[in-house]
Amino acid sequence: MPMRFVLDRLFRRERLDHSMEEELRFHMAERAADLQRSGVPIAEAERRAQLEFGGIENYKEQCRETRSFHGIHSFFADLRFGFRMLWRSPGFSILAILCLTLGIGANAAVFSWIEGILFRPYPAVAHQERLFALTGTARGDPDDTDLSWPDFLDLQRSCTLVDSFIVTKITGTTLSIGDRAEVTTGSIVSANYFDAIGVRPILGRGFEPGEDSGRSAHPLTVISYQLWQGRFKGDPQIIGKTQRLNGVLHTIVGVAPKGFYGTFVGWAMQFWVPASMEEIFEAGGYKLEDRGARWIEAYARLKPGVTREQAQQEIAAVARRLEKDYPDTNRGRSIKLWPLWQTPFNNAKTLLSTLEIMLAVVVFVLLIACANVGNLLLVRSFARRHEMTVRLAIGARRGRLVRQLVTEGLILAAFGAAGGLLVAHWWRHALVLLLPARGGVAMHLAGEIDWRVLALSAGVCLIATLLLGLVPALQTRDLDVAGALKAESAGVVGSGRRAWIRSGLVVMQVSLSFVLIVGAGLLLQSLQRIRNSSPGFSTHEVLDTTVNLVAAGYDPQRAQNFQDELLDRVKALPGVESAAFARMTPLSYGSFSSTPIAVDGYQSPPDEQPIVQYNEVGPDYFVTMGIPLVSGREFSRADDEKSVLVAIVNETMAAKYWGGRNPIGERVQVKGRWMQVVGVAKNSKYQSVRETPKPFFYVPLRQNFARGPGLNIRTRLSPEAMTAALTREVHAIDRNLALFEVITLQEQVDRSTSPQLVAVTLVGVLSGLALLLAAIGLYGVMSYAVSQSTRELGLRMALGATPSHLLRLVMSRGLALTAAGIVGGTAAALASTRLLGYLLYNVSPRDPMSFGSAFVVIMVASLAACFLPAWRATRTDPLQALRD
């Protein structure tokens, strides 16, 4: 077909239509002339010709359909017509688009979060689909462990299915540049890090092979773009300059590209140092040659085409060999690969279940939004009944009509999708806002709107269109030409197919909202219980802060003197009851020291190694923290370097290793040194509020020195009041030291339970929206029913029904819908709330409280939604109604 012809057909449809008409008219004229020749009078001939031929429009429609471009043509025509229809009722269109924007936007936002946090969490990192996280496992220990550096080197040497293994270990420092000191997060990485993830520094270089070996041999650092711009003012001569990190001068060798935040979900890394500098940044000494020191977090980038199972088998085989070669450190241990979205050592794990739940929640919201728009379409399609019937009468096929209506649905959904993507774009950083700030540390937790998210959103948009298209499809089936003017009977009590569909939609909305509100209630209760559950130490009246002596370049002796002096000064402050240092604050992100132990008379299972975590704490730690001692004594200043080594164990450890005997006076071997047990402490929570009781012990800080301990203070003063006093005391000793934020231990608990908070907030907000949409739906149905049954209401009134009677009539109809919705919702909720799983804490998924509150909330909302229509029903003027 010549191109001109094609264009002609596409764009000159009007002209073609015109020629078609001319052709058909010519036919009729010829026929009339024919008839005339056979003796029929001219007027009669023309009339008969026209009658024989029938409707010209009819043929035109059929002729058009034979054309290949008909599909496109009619689609454009439908589109144009659809726009015109929507333009003509802006109220309807805006409401419908808002509903869909909400529904699709919520979906797009959650998709983008899942993409940006779980599936493609690391901007600028190449081939994330082949990146897998790596952790150690220990027989008999359900928790994952970190890996040791020698194990990592063996993996790197032995695995053929893996492109590269990379090490990253989150660390921090206080960065003092000019007069500003700031806590900054960074990573200790293997030398191949930047090459392996395909990130090229924009200035300078990454690390070179060999720079990750040799004890503190390569004080080099690559800084982030953000740090370069912010703290170094974009200095173009930055390469080769030095910066003090944890007391050691590091040479800046590179600047990472903009938009690269490292490889730790949640936090934006500001600097990277090679693993050779481990000792400067990690507590617990030099670990690069210690196979028993497990401290690294690692990723494996598989070769193209290798599955996780294949790589896992190879890695497990290497681990078995290591187990045989190094039984002292590797007995009972293996190594496990995780998909990125299940990475156990960063925020991917904590957000996974929240995002899973969100996925279900937003589908609910979408369904509710679609039901609302569906209801709006139904009302409107009633108004357009006449138009449809006329189109049918002049020869349009039913399929054409449905296509027209689906096109209108598509326009609405497309607008909703566009709006939804905007919403998702605006909200991509919202999760960061929900997580508590941690002393100004830069966070990165952004949604990612890439082609996969766009494709999924487009899919949602199409599903919405189909759902919306169902309504008009059902609608045109009911159309019949003859009955065009037959009014539908729609009473308050509801009858007829349309009323049935509308009611069904509302019942579904109420059910879905009910499920969401039950879910929100369960999560809220979990949050309350988790925050009010006793972690085993006092959460109020105990403050926690840190002075980073390592970053300030203190050597151990000077650090010790500083600690002693600060402690004396703090204890002398008015309002301070007691104070104590400890290396780790419970429930904080850092990791406790852990050690293989030996206990006299305890025989461990053959292939298991007893490994226990411990904390290094100062005198008065237990009284300050409010952890009760079951027996024995707490550490005192006398437990120092010169005296006998001592330890305090918790109840679980006492029970497990001494089997009911009193452990006081017994010995425990820690890192090769024997310590005497002097006390038994009650169990408390160490790393997570959710953890089950586990063996744990304490050793005196004095006998196990660590430079950067946290300071715990028991006082009734507020953190703000304490900050000023503490800063004064710290500066009195050393003007150059900076105090990290002062927080209550309750704040610490709250921060550690932030995933619960995120879940509650998101589910709460979305179920609120869902409830609002459902209430609007119910209101719409009831208003419409009332407006359609003015006659019936007027008649009832004329026959003596009182306004209160009518009020009850309408309300009871509305509440019947609600009741049906609640019944459905209860069944659905009973079946589905178990999915909340991990996010529930000490709350049964069938908790009557939550179901009860959801019932009350829904009832109140539906009473409010039904009241206005019911009140309007009582205002019916019977005379007016009957006259109409």
Place this chain on the structure above:
Amino acid sequence: MTNSSDILPGTLDLLILKAASLGSLHGFGVMLRIQQISRGAFEVEQGALYPALYRLEEKGMLTSEWGVSENNRRAKYYRLTRKGEKRLREQTDTWNRLASAMATVLDARPEEV
């Protein structure tokens, strides 16, 4: 319309092609020509004619141009294309085979079986 003037399903296109092969015609002319050459046996329903003409034109069997009719009105004339001629030949053969086969079948007598 009586049953006898009904066109067998599927044969309308063939009839139109044959009619057009005898000289270019406008739509009304096609109708008349079919009536004429079938000696009144076939009467094309007007409703079916134009969609069929458009369909054949779309498929490239017919081509059309505007001209002036015998009584001086603008009319659209349809002419057979090369493709249409080929198709007409094929269809004619097919039809003849089918018709003779049908005739043989219908002529069959018991003793021949």
